Amino acid sequence: MLVVANLNYASWSTVVFQRVSVMVTDGTLLAGLALFFSASAARDRPSAVVPAGILVLLNAGLFVVDHMHFQYNGFMFGLLLIAMALFHRGHPFLGAFVFAALLNFKHIYLYVAPAVFVYLLSGFCLENGKWHFTRFVTLGLIVVATFAVSLAPFRDQLPQLASRLFPFKRGLCHAYWSPNVWALYAFLDRAAMTVLPRLLGIATKSVAAMTRGLVGDVEFAVLPSVLPIHTLALTVLAQLPGLVSLWQRPTMPNFVRVLVLCGFAAFLFGWHVHEKAVLTMVLPLGLIVVQSMTVSQIAYVLAVVGSYSLFPLVFEVADFTTRWGLLLSFAAVLWLALDGYHRRHSHASFRLPWPVHAYLGALFIVEWFVVAGHAILLGDKLPFLPLMAVSVYCAVGVIGCWIALLRAKV
Amino acid sequence: MAPKPRPHRTSAASLALSPALIAIASVAFLLRAAVGRHGYSGRATPPLFGDLEAQRHWLEITWHLPPSQWYHYDQKFWGLDYPPLTAFVSYVFGAIAHFIEPSWVALDKSRGNEDPSLIAYMRLSVLICDLLVYFPAALFFVRSLRLPWRSANITAWALILSFPGLILIDHGHFQYNLIMLGLTLASVAWMTTGHPLKAAFTFSLALMFKQMSLYFALPVFVYLLAQCWQSNHGIRLFFQLGVVVLATFALHIYPFRADLGQLVHRIFPIARGLYEDKVANVWCALSPVLKLRDRFALTTLLRMSLATTILASLPSLIGLFRHPTRYTLLAALAAVSLAFFLFSFQVHEKSILLPDLPILLLLVVDRIADNPRWCVWAHVLNVSTFSMWPLLRRDGQAVPYFVLLALWNGGVWWKSRGTCAACPRTGGVVGMVYQLAVVAVYAAAAAIHIAEFAIAPPARYPHLYVLANQVLSCGVFLSAYAATTILAISPPTESTKPKIKRA
DSSP states (O other), X not given: OOOTTOTTOOOHHXXXXXXXXXXXXXXXXXXXXXXXXXXXXXXXXXXXXXXXHHHHHTOHHHIIIIIIIIOOHHHHHHHHHHHHHHHHTTOHHHHHHHHHHHHHHOGGGGGTHHHHHHHHIIIIIEETTEEOHHHHHHHHHHHHHHHHHHHGGGGGGHHHHHHHHSOGGGOSBOSSOOSSHHHXXXXXXXXXXXXXXXXXXXXXXXXXXXXXXXXXXXXXXXXXOOOHHHHHHHHHHHHHHHHHHHHHOOOHHHHHHHHHHHHHHHHHHOSSBOXXXXXXXHHHHGGGTTSOHHHHHHHXXXXXXXXXXXXXXXXXXXXXXXXXXXXXXXXXXXXXXXXXXXHHHHSOOOOOOHHHHHHHHTHHHHHHIIIIIHHHHTTTSOTTHHHHHHHHHHHHHHHHHHHHXXXXXX | OOOOOOOOBOOHHHHTTOHHHHHHHHHHHHHHHHHHTSOXXXXXXXXXXXXXXXXXXXXXXXXXXXXXXHTTTTTTTTOOOSOHHHHHHHHHHHHHHHHHOGGGGOTTTTTTOOOHHHHHHHHHHHHHHIIIIIHHHHHHHHHHTTOSBHHHXXXXXXXXXXXXXXXXXXXXXXXOHXXXXXXXXXXXHHHTTTOHHHHHHHHHHHHHHOGGGHHHHHHHHHHHHHHHHHSTTHHHHHHHHHHHHHHHHHHHHGGGGGGHHHHHHXXXXXXXXXOOSOOSSHHHHXXXXXXHHHHSOHHHHHHHHHHHHHHHHHHHHHHHHHSOOHHHHHHHHHHHHHHHHHHSSSOOGGGGHHHHHHHHHHHHHHHHTTOTTHHHHHHHHHHHHHHTHHHXXXXXXXXXXXXXXXXXXXXXXXXXXXXXXXXXXXXXXXXXXXXXXXXXXXXXXXHXXXXXXXXXXXXXXXXXXXXXXXXXXXXXXXXHHHHHHHHHHSOOOGGGSOOOOOO
C-alpha cells in the first residue's frame, strides 16, 4: 500500500488499515473532552459531559466526513479541544504549543487563530492590568519554534508549499457551494440573471453553470465580482466584534464563543470554503453546549443543519438510508441528552422556537426535492438546482445561528 | 439540590412519538441501514446468485404474470416456494419497482441484475417492511406487557429491536422474516390480552406469509384451545376461531384454487431430503457418526422426523394447556419451535430465528422483572447468532456480525446486577456446572473463530469448522429446549410474574 505509483490502490487490508487509523486517531477527541471537563468537574457541571460527548463524538457530520468520505478531521479537532482544555486547566504554554502544532497539521485552523491570539494576549499576558512581557515573548518563541521545526525540511520549497496550501485559483465557491454568504450571493446572481432579462429586456452575458461539481473560478453575471482581498477584508471585519468582546472579557466560555464566532466569520465570508469547515463551529461549541438554553439551542440547530449540509458528500443511492439513519439518530439522541440536562438543572424542557422547528422539519422536504422532486417536477432542466437548494437552505440556518451566537450572553 | 424527578408513568399517549422512542427507532434504523451496505446472499455469483436475486425474481414474475403462473414459471430458476402472502407482497414491491425503473423487473431480461440502485431499492423494501410491520408490532407487544414505568417500556423495545440475528439475516443476507415475526409478535400480544380472534387472524397471516411459522402453530393452537376451554362460551369461540382461520386461508388460496397440488408441492419440498446443508439440528449433528440419509428410505426418515418432533413438543403443549399464561406461552413457543428446529425435516440455519423470537421475548420479560434467569436466554441468543456465522461469512457480513454482537452484548449486560445465576432455587452443584458450561461454550466458540481465521482446515475435512460450529450450537439448543420445556411444564410461580420495579 505504500508504493507511490499505486494510485487507486484499494486492497482490503489497505482499506481496513486506513479506516481503523481514523477511528484510533479520533481518540484525541475523547482526550480533549476528558481533559476539559475533568477541570470543571469540581466546581461546575459534571453532567455537562454527556451532551458535549454526544455532540462531539457521535456527530453525524463528523461521521460522514471522516468515516464515510474519509478524512482525519476528528484527530485535528481533538487536538484543538486538547489545546483549549490545556488553556482551561492553566497550562497556556503547553496549549500554545499544541495549537501551533495543530496549525502545522491543518492550516484551516488559521481561521480561529485570532481568537486564540487575543485570548492569550488579554487573558494571560495582560493580567490584572499588568503587562507580562516575558510571557508574551515565551509564547512567541514557542510558536515560532514549532513552525520552524515543521517547515525546516521544506525551506527550499516554501513557494510551492504556499501555493498548495492556499489555492486561490480554485475559485470563490467550492465545487459544491458551502452554505455561506457567497452561496446566497451566487444564488441571487443566478436568480437575477434568470429574471432580469424578462423584466428589463436586456441580455446578460451567459455564464457556465457554477455548481457543476467541478472546481474553477466563478464569474458573476449581474452582481459585482468578488476577489480574494474582498473576502479577507469581510472576514476580518466580521471577526472584529467577537475579538473585541474577548479582549474585554477573556473568560473561558467567552473564549469558546469567540473562537466559534471566528470560525463562523471565516466560513461565511472566506474564499473557497469547504463545507466541512462547518465542523469548526459545531465541535468546539460542545465545550459550552450547556452554558445556557440559548447556546444549547444554537448548538443543536447548527449541528443538525451542519450535518445535513454534508449530505452531498455521500450522494450514492446506497448511502441514502445510512446518512438519514445517522442524522436522525444524532438529532434524537442529542435532543434527549440536552432535554435531560436542562430538566435536571433548570427544570425547563429543551425546546426550539416553532419557526426554527419548522425550518428543521422542512429539511425533509429539501431532501425529497433533491432525491425525487427535482426529477419529477423539472426532469433534466436546471441540473444545478438540487445542490443549490441544499446550499441556500442551509446557509439561512447557519447565518441565523451566527447572529444568535453574536447576541448570546456567555 | 433539586429533588430527584420521578420517572414518568406510562399511558398510551405518552409512548407515542416521544423523543426517546424516536431515538431508539432511529438508531435501530441506522444499524439496519449500515448492515445493508455490506454483502448479501449470492452477490456476484452467477448463474443463480442467491436469496436477493430470488426475491427480485419474484417481484418480476408476480408483476408480469397472472397468479396461475406464479407457482409454475421456470421452476429451475428460483421457483416461488412460500405461501401466497409473500407473493402478494412481492407484487406490491414489483409494481413500485416497475414504476421507478422497468428494467429492474423486466421479465427474463433482468435476471442477475446487480445495479447498485436496484440493490438499494431491495434493501429499502426490507427497511420499509421493518418500519411498517416489525417496529410497531414490537411496540404493541411491549405495551401489552403493561409495564409500569416508561423507562422499562423503552428498554424492552430497544432490546427487541436490537437483536443481531434478525438484523443480520433480513438486512444482510436478505430475507423478509421480519414480516412473519412481526405478525407473530402482534398475535402473541393479542392472545395474551384477551383478543383471541384478532390473534388468530394475525397468526393466520403469518402462516400465509411463510410456512416456517408452522413451528409456532401448535402452541398457538393449544393456547387458543385452552382459552376456549376456560371461557364460558367456549364452543362458540372455537367455531369463531375456526371461521377466522379458514376464511383467511381461503382468501389467500383463492387465486390458486386450480392447482393446489403444485402449491403444496412447492411449499413443502419433501423430496429434498432430511437436511440439505450443515445445520445445528440433531440429524445433522449425528451425521459424522450416523449417516441417516444414506441408511433409511425417505418415507421412513419422514415418519421418524415427524414422530420425534411431535413427541418432543408434547410436554410443553400439555403444560401450556394446563396453565395458559403469557410466560408459559412464551416458554412453550420456544420449546416447540426448538423441537421443530432440532428434529424436523429440511431445516435451514436461518430457521433458528423462529425459536429466537420467543427466547428474545423471555429475555425481555425476565430482564425487566430482574429475574436472574435472563442470562440463560442471552447466552442462547448469542450462540444462535454464532450458529449462523458460516452463512454470514459467505455473504460478506463478517464485520457487521462482530460489531452487532458487541453492541448487543454491551447493551444487554450493561448495568446488569452481578453475575449470571441459575434458577434461584438450585444453587450449589447445578449452579457451578452451569457456570462451567457457559464458560466452556464461549471458549469453544472463540476457539472455532480463531482457528478458522488462523489455521486452514485439513484436506480430509474441509468443513471441519462449520461442523464444529453446528455441533456446539446443537448442544446449546438441546439444553435450551430442555430448559424451556421444564419452564412450560412447571406451574407459574411468583418468579415468573413481572415484578414492579421501583426506579
